[in-house]
Amino acid sequence: NAGVTQTPKFRVLKTGQSMTLLCAQDMNHEYMYWYRQDPGMGLRLIHYSVGEGTTAKGEVPDGYNVSRLKKQNFLLGLESAAPSQTSVYFCASSGDGNSPLHFGNGTRLTVT
Amino acid sequence: AQRVTQPEKLLSVFKGAPVELKCNYSYSGSPELFWYVQYSRQRLQLLLRHISRESIKGFTADLNKGETSFHLKKPFAQEEDSAMYYCAIYNQGGKLIFGQGTELSVKP
Numbered sequence: 001n002a003g004v005t006q007t008p009k010f011r012v013l014k015t016g017q018s019m020t021l022l023c024a025q026d027m028n029h030e031y032m033y034w035y036r037q038d039p040g041m042g043l044r045l046i047h048y049s050v051g052e053g054t055t056a057k058g059e060v061p062d063g064y065n066v067s068r069l070k071k072q073n074f075l076l077g078l079e080s081a082a083p084s085q086t087s088v089y090f091c092a093s094s095g096d097g098n099s100p101l102h103f104g105n106g107t108r109l110t111v112t
Numbered sequence: 113a114q115r116v117t118q119p120e121k122l123l124s125v126f127k128g129a130p131v132e133l134k135c136n137y138s139y140s141g142s143p144e145l146f147w148y149v150q151y152s153r154q155r156l157q158l159l160l161r162h163i164s165r166e167s168i169k170g171f172t173a174d175l176n177k178g179e180t181s182f183h184l185k186k187p188f189a190q191e192e193d194s195a196m197y198y199c200a201i202y203n204q205g206g207k208l209i210f211g212q213g214t215e216l217s218v219k220p
Contacts, residue, residue, distance in 0.1 A: 031206055040121060042212035043156075043198060050206040058207065090156065097206045098144060100158035 002026055006091050006104035013081040013111045021076040021107050023091030031094045032074035033101065034058075034066060036087040043090065049074055050097070081111045114139040116201050116211035124217040125189050133184040133214045135173075135199030144202040145182040147173055148210070151195045159184075159197070169193070189218045 004025045013019055023032065034046040035058075045058030047066040055066045063085060065077045074093075078085060088108050092101040115138045125131050137143055147159040160168045162175040162182060173184045182199060199211040 033208065035210070040212065042118070043210035045207060045209060048206060048208075056206070059209065092156075097202055097208070098163075100146075100161070101148070101156070101208060103156040105155055 004091055004093055004102050004104040006089075006107050008107060009105065010108050011110070013078075013109065015082060015111060017081050018077070018079050019081065019109075020078075021089055021091075021109075023074045023076070023093075023104060025072055025074075025093040025102070027093065027095070027102065028071070029093035029095050029102070030071070031097055031099075032068065033092045033094075034064070034074065034076045035090045035092065036060065037090060037106070038087050046076065046089075081109075083111045085109065086111045114143075114201050114203050114207070114209050116199050116209055118197075118199055118211035118214050120214045121212070122215045122217065124219065126219050127191055128188050131186050131189045131193070131216065131218075133197050133199075133216065135182045135184065135211060137180050137182060137199075137201050139180075139201055139203070141203070143175070143182075145173075145175060146200045146202070146208075147171070147182075147184050148198045148200060149195050150198070156198070189216075191218045191220055194218045 033048045035043040049068040052071040091104040117136045145162045149159045150156045198213045202208045
């Protein structure tokens with residue numbers, strides 16, 4: 001089992017460009033999450049999903065969109081990147097909300 | 113709204129000293145609380161959860177509803193405990209919210 005896989009690992013964008021971060025899990029988990037990690041801010045929840053075809057807003061959803069068309073994949077989109085979105089993005093999944101989260105290795109995004 | 117506060121950004125102790133990482137929460141219902149750890153160059157991973165009432169790597173955490181706290185403790189810190197520690201709270205809607213994190217540095 002690969003667990004939770006995030007692609008890409010690194011990306012540099014110019015302001016206004018768009019991109020999609022992919023998260024894939026092979027554990028048949030229902031719940032999936034996208035977080036961003038910033039110094040001094042900890043992990044902040046962007047969006048999450050409690051099952052295929054569902055998404056919900058987290059703490060800092062503005063500027064991001066997500067889709068969960070397939071149970072194993074959770075996509076995070078940036079339509080028009082801004083420097084404030086420079087961060088490390090983590091995807092995580094769990095079997096249900098009470099179960100431990102399994103994290104990916106992170107994607108380091110820089111927006112210039 | 114649920115919230116988790118970790119007041120210390122950095123905690124530095126010497127090897128063998130006791131350590132306590134503070135976590136306070138606000139939540140109107142019965143909280144589910146967790147501690148996650150991120151060692152250097154590794155993924156975030158679960159350290160322990162309050163419902164398990166277990167000790168992992170010598171760490172324990174007790175839920176104190178009166179003080180709304182879930183502090184992480186270890187009587188004798190080891191150098192390999194150096195890491196980022198995150199307290200997190202879960203609500204029944206599926207949200208898992210993390211605190212700001214505390215960097216623990218254990219010096220020889």
